[in-house]
Amino acid sequence: MKLIDVARVIRSKNAGPTTLTIDLMFNERADFECALAAPSLKPAAIARLYGLDTAQVRIIPYQAAIALKIVMDRKLVAGDPGDRDVYGAQQHGPFLGIEI
Amino acid sequence: MSAIDRLRSELTAAGGGLKPLRVLSASGQLGYGIPDAAFAEGLRRKPHVIGCDMGSIDPGPYYLGSGNMATGEAMTRADLAKVLQGARSIGVPLLLGTAGTAGAAPHLDMTLAFVREIARGEGLHFRLASIRADIPRDAVKRAVRAGKVSPLGAIPPLSERDADIATHIVGQMGIEAFQRAVTAGAEVVIAGRACDTAVFAAIPAMLGYPLGPTMHMSKIIECSSICTTPGGRDAILGTIDDEGFTIDSMNPVRHATPMSVAAHSLYEQADPYRVFEPEGMLDTEAARYEALDEHRCRVSGARWDAAARLTVKLEGATLVGQRAVLLAGCGDQKAIAAIKDILPAVEKTVRELVGTSVTTPFQLFYRTYGIDGVFAWPDPPATLPREIFVMVECIAGSAEDAKSVVAVFKQYLLHHGFPGRVSTGGNLAFPFTPPEVVTGPAYRFNIHHVMEVEELEALFPLSIEDI
Numbered sequence: 001m002k003l004i005d006v007a008r009v010i011r012s013k014n015a016g017p018t019t020l021t022i023d024l025m026f027n028e029r030a031d032f033e034c035a036l037a038a039p040s041l042k043p044a045a046i047a048r049l050y051g052l053d054t055a056q057v058r059i060i061p062y063q064a065a066i067a068l069k070i071v072m073d074r075k076l077v078a079g080d081p082g083d084r085d086v087y088g089a090q091q092h093g094p095f096l097g098i099e100i
Numbered sequence: 101m102s103a104i105d106r107l108r109s110e111l112t113a114a115g116g117g118l119k120p121l122r123v124l125s126a127s128g129q130l131g132y133g134i135p136d137a138a139f140a141e142g143l144r145r146k147p148h149v150i151g152c153d154m155g156s157i158d159p160g161p162y163y164l165g166s167g168n169m170a171t172g173e174a175m176t177r178a179d180l181a182k183v184l185q186g187a188r189s190i191g192v193p194l195l196l197g198t199a200g201t202a203g204a205a206p207h208l209d210m211t212l213a214f215v216r217e218i219a220r221g222e223g224l225h226f227r228l229a230s231i232r233a234d235i236p237r238d239a240v241k242r243a244v245r246a247g248k249v250s251p252l253g254a255i256p257p258l259s260e261r262d263a264d265i266a267t268h269i270v271g272q273m274g275i276e277a278f279q280r281a282v283t284a285g286a287e288v289v290i291a292g293r294a295c296d297t298a299v300f301a302a303i304p305a306m307l308g309y310p311l312g313p314t315m316h317m318s319k320i321i322e323c324s325s326i327c328t329t330p331g332g333r334d335a336i337l338g339t340i341d342d343e344g345f346t347i348d349s350m351n352p353v354r355h356a357t358p359m360s361v362a363a364h365s366l367y368e369q370a371d372p373y374r375v376f377e378p379e380g381m382l383d384t385e386a387a388r389y390e391a392l393d394e395h396r397c398r399v400s401g402a403r404w405d406a407a408a409r410l411t412v413k414l415e416g417a418t419l420v421g422q423r424a425v426l427l428a429g430c431g432d433q434k435a436i437a438a439i440k441d442i443l444p445a446v447e448k449t450v451r452e453l454v455g456t457s458v459t460t461p462f463q464l465f466y467r468t469y470g471i472d473g474v475f476a477w478p479d480p481p482a483t484l485p486r487e488i489f490v491m492v493e494c495i496a497g498s499a500e501d502a503k504s505v506v507a508v509f510k511q512y513l514l515h516h517g518f519p520g521r522v523s524t525g526g527n528l529a530f531p532f533t534p535p536e537v538v539t540g541p542a543y544r545f546n547i548h549h550v551m552e553v554e555e556l557e558a559l560f561p562l563s564i565e566d567i
Contacts, residue, residue, distance in 0.1 A: 015370040017157060017545050018253025023366045051476065056254075062372040064389065065363035071370045073254035079160035080544045081420055081495050082465050084474055086160040093475045 003041075003098045006031040010095050014088035015071065017078035022070040022092055032066045038100035046070060049094045102285040103193045107148055108307060118309060120341045123300050124350075125321040126152040126186070128333035130179045130196065131171025138325075138334035138350035143186050145337055145350075150187045151299040153322050154211070155198030157415055157548075158368070165267050165417035165543030167206030176200075180211070181218045184288065188224050195278055195289045195299045202415075203233050203293030204268035211290055219567045226288050229281035230563045233270040233292030235414060237263045239559075240551065248552040252413060258549045266416030266547050273412075274378035277560040278302030284564055292560075293415065295377050296322040300338070309340045315382040316402035317345040319375055320364055327364035328354035344400025346392060356397040358389035378413075378556060380406040409552050412559060416547030421462070423542040424502035426492040426510050427535055428528040435527050436484050438518045439468055442527075443490075446512045453512075454505055460497030462505055467491045490528070499538045506536045 004010065009025035024041075026032040035041055043057040050057070052072055060069040076083050085091055101109075111119045124147035127134040131154065142150075155163075159170050169176060187194035200207025212230055219225070240263040243249050249258045263269065270293035279302050281289040291299070300318035305311060320327050321338040327347065328336070334351035347356040365372040365384055375382040387401040430436060443466045450464070467473035470488035471481065492509050496502040514526045521527075528535075553559065 013368050014158060015368050016253060017160075017548055018251075018255050019370050021366075021368070021370055025363060025366075049478075051478070060372065062366060064387070065359060065366060065372075067363065067366055067372075069366055069372055077255055077545050077548070078158075079162065079417075081463050081542060084467065084476065087158060090474050093477070 001100060003035065003100050004096050010092050012088055012090065012092035014074065014078050018074055020072050020074050020088050020091055022095065023067055024070070024095070025065060025067040027066070029066055032068065035068055035100050036061055040098050040100055041068065046072070051075065103287050104282045104303070104306065107303065111148070111307060118307065118342050120339045121149070121304055121307065121309060122147040123304065123317070123321065123338045123340065124150045125300060125324050125336050125338070126150055126183050127179070127335060128153070128324045128326065129156060130154040130183070131169065131176040132333070133175055134179050134182050135334045135351070139182065139186060141350040142335040142337055143190055146190065147192060147337065149193050149195065149300070149303045150183060151195045152183055153198060153296050153299060154196050155201040155203050155207070155293070159201065161417035161543040161545045163207070164202035164204060164270070164415060165419060166541060167204065167268065169207060169210065170201040177214050177218065180214050181222070184215065184218055184224060185222060187288070188226060193282060193287055193289070193303065195291070195302065197291045197294030197296065197299040199290050199292055202268075202270070203291070204270050205232065205234050205292070206268075208232065208290065208292045215288070215290060216567065224567065226567055227286050228565050228567050229284060229286030229289045231273060231277045231281060231289065231291040232561050232563070233273055233294065235269045235271045235412070235559060237269060240269055240414065243551045249414070249549050252548050252550050255545070255548050258547060262416070262546045265418040267418060267543070269414060269416040269547060271412040271414055271551070271559055272378065273560040274298050274556065275302040275305050276379065276556050277562070279306050280557065280562055282306065284562060286564065297375070297377060304340050310342060311404035312382065312402040313344050313400060314340060315375070315377070315404055316384055316387060316399065317347070319382065320347060320361060323364065323367065325349050325351060325354045326367060327361050328356045329360040330354060331360075344398060346396055346398050348396045352395070355395045358391050358397050361397045361399060362389045378407070378410055380404055410554070410556055411550050411552050412556070414547050414549050414551050415545070417543040418546045420542045420544050421495040421497055422499040422502050422538070423493060423495050423540065424499065424506045424536055424538045426490070426506045427537060428510070428513070428530050429487060429489050430528055431487045432523045432527065433484070433486070434520050434522060435518070436488050438520070439471070439488065439490070442513070442516055442518050443468070446509060446516055449512050450505065450509045454508055458496065458501045458504055460501060462494055462496035462501060464505065464509070465493045467493075495542045503536050503538055510535060
């Protein structure tokens with residue numbers, strides 16, 4: 001199934017100028033469990049989408065909000081010359097097409 | 101009797117415990133407009149403390165680098181007047197942190213100037229405390245030499261040169277700075293760069309409310325109604341007692357549900373369970389969120405672990421150069437299909453041509469909106485758009501040089517003859533001319549590091565004046 005059909009929220013934002021965080025929030029625990037187990041949402045797969053090393057991507061399950069948090073290094077510090085998105089709020093694009 | 105002594109006697113219950121303390125967070129970042137209805141409702145609830153966050157590192161390096169505020173002057177003055185008059189009208193302490201967006205000396209000084217003018221104009225009298233957050237370069241360099249400074253995230257280790265070239269260096273103060281101000285009898289506290297939580301946690305912590313819930317509540321209300329559903333910027337009230345706290349949005353349509361409040365720990369955070377502050381760490385792993393009713397949420401269970409070593413987060417930005425941009429659209433399918441080859445070809449020509457007239461180094465970037473301007477997609481889209489917007493950016497040693505480079509780029513991009521071209525009238529649509537716009541100085545963060553310190557008080561000096 002497509003992530004976008006079951007996630008209530010798919011968002012990105014900086015967590016400070018050196019880190020990008022993506023939050024996936026679900027209404028149903030079953031969908032959250034599915035996302036947690038999905039190969040397409042493992043650090044290696046996400047690192048490939050973002051041009052990073054696997055070690056630069058962490059996944060943190062947050063049960064209290066039925067959510068998955070993905071944390072990754074920003075390639076450029078926010079606002080550095082060449083940055084495309086100072087706030088990091090529009091870096092979630094690839095997740096809108098992911099299958100879980 | 102000082103404000104803090106008044107609160108202490110007011111909040112001590114008969115048996116020696118503590119009555120509930122109400123902390124009003126006036127709005128999201130101050131200076132963009134404070135929704136009136138919610139703030140007025142907040143005042144009606146008789147809060148014991150009013151706080152507001154006035155800045156952030158999130159808007160990027162320009163504000164810290166330049167000394168300018170992100171918020172417009174008129175709105176900033178209006179918001180300051182609103183919170184000042186509100187707090188004075190009910191006689192409660194007002195605490196503002198990270199003055200003027202970035203909390204360095206120029207931002208703090210401008211904010212203080214506005215506050216003094218407002219007080220004069222409105223006939224307000226109070227004890228004002230201001231707290232500086234500027235860290236001396238020598239102190240940072242000493243700490244670097246002693247191996248006491250480490251990167252926070254993906255940024256290189258700090259060098260002594262970094263301390264020299266940052267235009268301002270600030271440290272994020274914690275609750276002890278605000279507590280000193282309140283102990284000195286301040287009724288209004290305006291602080292430079294501060295932890296968002298410190299503004300709201302300082303007084304409850306001083307009065308003896310449990311630190312875990314105090315810090316947790318502060319972390320939530322500092323963003324005002326971002327933690328509600330639907331979210332917004334309206335005032336929010338946190339009420340803390342000796343077991344936990346309640347969150348109550350002052351806008352009746354924004355509900356603080358257990359889910360929306362729990363989900364707030366995700367917002368702009370790398371870790372939903374742990375928040376690091378100068379004096380310790382907030383751990384929300386065992387926090388419980390319960391609905392009091394459909395509008396309010398009760399939270400308990402967070403823990404506070406005092407730090408073994410005190411640390412201060414340092415921030416600094418350095419000037420990179422002067423920036424100019426070219427803004428132009430294109431609606432030609434053939435040009436759009438070839439744009440990824442056209443732009444580097446034009447760049448090559450431009451660099452050869454400007455070599456003698458622009459002698460300082462410059463950087464050139466281009467973004468093709470409609471294809472990959474926002475996100476660095478590895479592959480082209482399945483179908484190309486009908487139109488694209490191209491932004492070419494030059495950062496050079498001077499505005500004149502940046503503008504020259506971008507002007508040459510414009511001319512060669514406009515007339516570039518690529519294979520298959522039919523639009524020989526020109527490849528670009530300018531919404532206006534001149535299409536080269538000088539946007540001013542460009543900065544980058546060169547300091548985003550953690551410094552171990554022996555004590556905090558000396559780093560964040562207090563200044564008192566009776567207005």
